[in-house]
Amino acid sequence: MTRTIEFRDALREAMSEEMRRDQRVFLMGEEVAEYNGAYKVSRGMLDEFGPRRVIDTPISESGFAGLGIGAAMMGLRPIIEFMSWSFSLVAADPILNNAPKMLYMSGGQVGCPIVYRGNDGAGGQLGSTHSWCVEALYSNVPGVKIAIPHTPYDAKGLLKTAIRDEDPVFFLESERLLSVTGEVPEEEYTVPFGQAKIVRPGKDCTVVSFGRPVYFCLDAAEELAKEGIDCEVIDGRTIRPLDIDTIVASVKNTNYCVVVDQSWSFASPGSEIAAQVHQHCFDDLDNYVGRVHSDDVPAPYAQNLEQEMLPNARKITEAVRAVTYNA
Amino acid sequence: MPVKTVYETSIEHVSILDEHGKFDAKLGEGLIPDEDVVKLYEHMSVCRHYDEVAFKLQRSGRMGTYPQNMGQEAASLGAAYALQKDDWFVTCYRENAGLFWHGLPMEHVLLHWMGDERGNEIPEGCYCTPLAIPIGTQMLHAAGLAWAAKYNGENRIACTFFGDGATSEGDFHEAANFAANLDLPVVFVCQNNSWAISVPTKIQCSAPTVAQRGIAYGMPCVQVDGNDLFAMVKVIRDAAVRARDEKRPTFIEAVTYRLGDHTTADDARRYRDADEVEMWKKRDPLIRLRLFLDERKLWTTKKEEALQASAKEIVSAVVKRAEEIAEPTTNDIFDHTFAEIPPNLRVQRSTLRTHSLGQDPSPLRDTQAASAPTR
Ligand SMILES: Cc1ncc(C[n+]2csc(CCOP(=O)(O)OP(=O)(O)O)c2C)c(N)n1
Ligand SMILES: [Mg+2]
Numbered sequence: 001m002t003r004t005i006e007f008r009d010a011l012r013e014a015m016s017e018e019m020r021r022d023q024r025v026f027l028m029g030e031e032v033a034e035y036n037g038a039y040k041v042s043r044g045m046l047d048e049f050g051p052r053r054v055i056d057t058p059i060s061e062s063g064f065a066g067l068g069i070g071a072a073m074m075g076l077r078p079i080i081e082f083m084s085w086s087f088s089l090v091a092a093d094p095i096l097n098n099a100p101k102m103l104y105m106s107g108g109q110v111g112c113p114i115v116y117r118g119n120d121g122a123g124g125q126l127g128s129t130h131s132w133c134v135e136a137l138y139s140n141v142p143g144v145k146i147a148i149p150h151t152p153y154d155a156k157g158l159l160k161t162a163i164r165d166e167d168p169v170f171f172l173e174s175e176r177l178l179s180v181t182g183e184v185p186e187e188e189y190t191v192p193f194g195q196a197k198i199v200r201p202g203k204d205c206t207v208v209s210f211g212r213p214v215y216f217c218l219d220a221a222e223e224l225a226k227e228g229i230d231c232e233v234i235d236g237r238t239i240r241p242l243d244i245d246t247i248v249a250s251v252k253n254t255n256y257c258v259v260v261d262q263s264w265s266f267a268s269p270g271s272e273i274a275a276q277v278h279q280h281c282f283d284d285l286d287n288y289v290g291r292v293h294s295d296d297v298p299a300p301y302a303q304n305l306e307q308e309m310l311p312n313a314r315k316i317t318e319a320v321r322a323v324t325y326n327a
Numbered sequence: 328m329p330v331k332t333v334y335e336t337s338i339e340h341v342s343i344l345d346e347h348g349k350f351d352a353k354l355g356e357g358l359i360p361d362e363d364v365v366k367l368y369e370h371m372s373v374c375r376h377y378d379e380v381a382f383k384l385q386r387s388g389r390m391g392t393y394p395q396n397m398g399q400e401a402a403s404l405g406a407a408y409a410l411q412k413d414d415w416f417v418t419c420y421r422e423n424a425g426l427f428w429h430g431l432p433m434e435h436v437l438l439h440w441m442g443d444e445r446g447n448e449i450p451e452g453c454y455c456t457p458l459a460i461p462i463g464t465q466m467l468h469a470a471g472l473a474w475a476a477k478y479n480g481e482n483r484i485a486c487t488f489f490g491d492g493a494t495s496e497g498d499f500h501e502a503a504n505f506a507a508n509l510d511l512p513v514v515f516v517c518q519n520n521s522w523a524i525s526v527p528t529k530i531q532c533s534a535p536t537v538a539q540r541g542i543a544y545g546m547p548c549v550q551v552d553g554n555d556l557f558a559m560v561k562v563i564r565d566a567a568v569r570a571r572d573e574k575r576p577t578f579i580e581a582v583t584y585r586l587g588d589h590t591t592a593d594d595a596r597r598y599r600d601a602d603e604v605e606m607w608k609k610r611d612p613l614i615r616l617r618l619f620l621d622e623r624k625l626w627t628t629k630k631e632e633a634l635q636a637s638a639k640e641i642v643s644a645v646v647k648r649a650e651e652i653a654e655p656t657t658n659d660i661f662d663h664t665f666a667e668i669p670p671n672l673r674v675q676r677s678t679l680r681t682h683s684l685g686q687d688p689s690p691l692r693d694t695q696a697a698s699a700p701t702r
Contacts, residue, residue, distance in 0.1 A: 034598060035525040058495030058531045059462050059523055087461060090496065125391045125442040129460045295675050297660045301444045305660055 001186045008041045008178040010152035011117075014159035015042070015079060017188070019049055022077060025163060026053040028064050029081030029118075038083045039119065039178055065091035065116065069099050072114040077163060082118030085172060086132040099168040100143030115162045117171035120148070121212055121262055122306055124176060128298035131306075135210065136263030138170055139239045139272075145193060146239040148172040148211040152182035154237055157191025165193070174212040194241035198250070202232035205256040205324050208247050208273055210236045213260045213292075213311045220316035229324055239269045244276050251281045256327065258290040258319045260311050265293035290323040292316050338538045340550045340582075343557035346610040348618025355557045359408070361625055367408060367556060368616045368626075369634055371400045374424040375613060376638040378587075380646060381437060385591040389650070393440045395587030398554070400424035401612035402518050402581040405559025406486055410567060415476075415485035416455045417469040419462075421518060421585070422488050431455055433642075437649040445655060454483075463489060463496035466515065470502045473511040477574060484512040484570040486563070492523025494540055495531045503544040503578065512570035514563065515541065515578045518553060520585040525598040541578025553581030554612040584610065 005013075019025045027042060027049075033056040036043040046054045057064045061082060068078035082088045088095060095116055102112040122131040139146050145167055149155040155173070162169040199214060200221055207217045214235045221231035232250050236243060251257045257277050261270030274289040295309045343355040359367070378397050384390040403425025407416060416422075416429045427433050430453040439446025439458060447457035456472075459465040469487035476483040493499055494517055506513040519537050521528055534540065541548035547569065551562045559581065566577035584607035588595045595604075620626035661676035662668055668676070 031525055038524070056526060056530060058526075059492040060495045060497070062497050063495070090461060090464075090498070127442075127444075127460055295660070296672055297664045297675075300655070300660045301439075301442045302655045302659075303442055304654055305657060308657060309660065 002183040003186060004181050005152055005184050006178065007152045007155055007173075007180045007182070008039065008043075010156035010182075010184050011041050011159055011173065012043060012045065013184070014156045014163070016045060016048065018077075018160055018163040019045075019053060022163075024075060025077040025079065026055065026071075027079045027081065028055040028057055028068065030057055030059060030083050032056060032081050037081070039175060041173075041178070042081070061087050061091040062094060066094035066098065068114050068116075069094055069102065069112055072099075072112045073102065073110050077113055077115075079115045079117060079163060082116060084123070084126075084130060084132075084175075085118050085120040085134045086130045088116065088118070088134065089132070095168075095170070096138070096141050096144075100141055103167070104143065111166050112168050113166050115159075115165075115169045115171055117159070117162075117173060119175040120172035121174050121176070122299050122310055123174075125301060125303055125306060126299075127301045131299035133263040133294065134170075135172060135239055135261070136266075136268035139269055140267065143168065144240060145169045146172065147193065147237065148239060149237060150177065150211050150214040150235055152180065152184050154191055154197075154235075156184055157189055158193070158237065160190045161193055164190070172211060177212055191237065193238045194243050195238075196234050196236045196243035196246040198232060198246070199235050200231065200233040202230040202254070204230040204254055204327065205232070205258060205320050206234060206247065206250040206254045207231045207258050207260060207316065207320065208234045208236060209260040210239055210269065211262065213262050216311055216313045217260055217316055219313040220320065223313060223317050224320055227321075229320060229327075231320060236269075236273075242269075242273070242276075244273070244280065247273065247277060248280045251277055252284045255284055255286040256320075256324050257281070257285070258292065258316065258323060260292045260316055260319075262294055262311050264296055265291060266296070268293065287323045287326060290319040292319045336539075336542055338536050338548060338550055340552070341558045341562055342552040342555055343561065344555050344615050344619055345552070346554075346615055348615050348622060350557075350619060350622070354561065358557055358560055361623065363408070364616070364620065365625055367404060368613075368620060370428060371404060371424060371556075371613055371616065372634055373638045373641055374400050374404075374427065376635075377423065377433060377642050377645070380642050381440070382587070382591065384437070384646065385440075390437070390440050391442045392590050392592050394420045394590040395585070396421050396423045398586030398607065398611060399518055399520060399583045401556045401559055401616075402516065402553040402583055403488060404428055405556045406488075406514075406516060406563045408556075409560045409563035410484070410486055412452075413454055413483055414567070415469060415472045415483065415487075417465050417472065417485055417487040418455060418458075419465065419488050419490060419493070420458060421490070421520070425488075426455055429453065429455060433645040434649040434652075437646065438652065441649060443652070443655060444659065445652070463493040463498040465489065466493070466502035467498050467505070469513055469515075470505045470509075470511055473506070473513045473570075474509060477510075477512060482571055484514065484567060486514040486516060486567075488516045488518060490523060491517060491519040491521070491528045491537055492526065492531050493517075494537060499540075500544075503541060503546065503576070506576035507544040507546045510574045511576055512574050513576040514566040514570055515576065516563075517578070517580050518583055519580050520583050521603075522585055522589070522595075522599065524589045524593060525595075536580060538578060538580035544578075546576045546578050548578045548580070550580045550582060553583030554610050554615070556612060556616060586611070
């Protein structure tokens with residue numbers, strides 16, 4: 001049986017189910033308890049689990065990010081919520097320099113099974129310091145797993161996997177998607193890491209993306225279909241691990257590829273995927289791998305500019321046309 | 328004696344004009360000349376009206392989000408009045424009254440919350456900084472500004488504002504430590520308004536006062552009635568002298584209250600008692616200032632009517648100015664990422680496409696290279 005629920009409810013169900021299943025799991029962050037979460041993701045969780053397991057913190061990102069690491073080293077399973085991933089930057093040392101290296105530095109003795117989660121990407125006119133797409137910056141670090149769902153179904157399934165994972169997982173949600181609804185089974189399920197999903201099959205051009213921009217890719221694909229260009233849209237679902245096999249198989253079929261990544265282009269998931277596709281599909285490609293990113297500037301505050309700066313259906317359409325012109 | 332006390336301290340609370348209008352003449356007489364009290368009252372009234380109008384603009388869809396300042400005007404205004412015009416005023420988002428007194432044009436704050444970067448542009452000769460959205464970051468910048476002033480041999484000081492919640496960030500502790508250890512002319516003002524969104528101050532600070540947080544760093548600390556303009560002027564003056572003449576920082580806890588919601592995206596009724604709000608409404612900084620003026624026969628109902636009318640005019644002119652500014656163009660984002668725009672950004676500016684899309688940038692480069700930066 002499936003029902004239609006909001007993205008935020010899917011996240012909450014994943015956390016609540018895992019907390020019922022496993023006493024070691026707890027949720028900590030700013031406003032997560034009494035206020036039910038700044039974006040109402042943890043609604044009702046304090047009532048069910050009490051203040052021992054749903055914990056409001058001071059405004060101390062570095063503090064609770066680091067405290068979570070200690071707890072994880074003791075065998076607990078912290079879920080640490082950042083109100084926004086933009087604010088995780090003040091906790092850079094714990095999340096990048098401690099959590100992902102604990103296992104390595106202890107010679108495999110002490111791992112760090114922790115989930116950091118929160119809103120990533122432009123929330124809509126929040127200004128440059130509050131609109132970070134952290135995927136490029138953080139996916140550079142070995143030892144980190146990064147999940148970035150675009151549907152409620154994937155959000156729930158991937159978050160459950162994240163909570164059960166033995167390694168640190170950065171779980172990137174989008175404020176703009178929290179109210180999106182979708183079908184989610186009532187039965188227990190998980191979505192494994194490292195398995196991309198073909199969200200729209202097509203034969204002319206492979207379009208790879210993650211998170212919110214997947215919707216823009218689907219819009220662009222509709223538009224391009226009218227011109228006779230049939231796009232295959234792939235949602236990577238996790239950036240690390242990256243399911244390059246699914247992408248490569250698709251490109252071998254379509255011979256064209258465009259990567260859409262909302263982070264900046266320089267040293268990003270987009271550039272990594274393009275490089276890997278060039279390597280694995282060199283003889284299959286009929287053109288270079290196109291890429292659509294945010295423009296190389298801080299996120300603008302003004303609405304008209306923010307939309308222009310981010311990947312959007314127009315940019316994707318143009319990119320697909322540009323690479324497939326010789327088809 | 329094996330155990331002895333090596334350090335003892337106490338925290339003073341300063342209050343001059345209380346909520347009933349009772350004035351402590353010993354501390355307060357001569358602190359602010361009567362004509363200035365009138366001007367400050369007028370300014371505060373205009374700011375209050377501004378706040379109400381901003382709230383309505385948001386509700387009617389003409390502004391994104393807005394953090395109301397209502398009830399907290401005295402803290403920053405008292406400070407701005409006590410400081411010199413070329414002192415740094417390093418604020419957060421509940422210091423409108425002080426910022427406007429210090430010289431920031433009123434439309435800038437509206438422009439900012441309407442979603443326009445240009446609201447952060449600081450006019451020549453106005454010593455304030457762009458709004459810090461990540462909580463707490465501005466305190467270290469204030470320490471740096473003060474350090475640079477000292478380095479340059481200037482007599483300027485930095486006064487920085489932040490909330491009770493912000494004192495939980497590492498930045499606060501590092502800024503305080505630097506300021507004290509490097510003998511920096513900084514005045515730290517914590518506006519303790521009881522709440523950080525829905526989180527009460529006790530979750531941020533387990534000590535009986537926030538003020539005593541400064542003690543650990545070796546700086547003088549004081550708690551002040553933040554809704555009392557006179558007390559604010561006094562403590563800031565004392566701190567400013569210490570900063571300017573002795574190059575020593577001070578930590579001030581201004582006890583105040585956020586009468587409105589955290590921002591227009593919040594509904595504070597969900598987490599705080601109506602009784603608490605009612606109690607603080609009586610402690611409104613504006614009410615007691617009016618009682619003071621009445622007591623001294625410095626004010627009349629007629630003057631009040633005229634003031635309300637002019638506040639309306641001033642604020643609607645400000646709104647008009649803010650709304651009439653033309654939408655920013657793409658140049659605005661590309662021109663200010665680097666001191667000089669690099670070639671790849673020139674291409675992106677003219678095409679609004681990332682270079683990685685693959686079109687040949689060379690013909691575009693030439694047309695753009697010739698044109699001078701627009702702003
Ligand atoms: C680093 C960081 N973490 C979290 C936030 C979200 N946030 C915005 S305002 C706020 C509360 C601030 O409380 P306080 O410092 O007491 O100031 P007040 O709003 O009460 O004036 C929080 C948590 C943020 N902007 N930056
Ligand atoms: Mg506060």
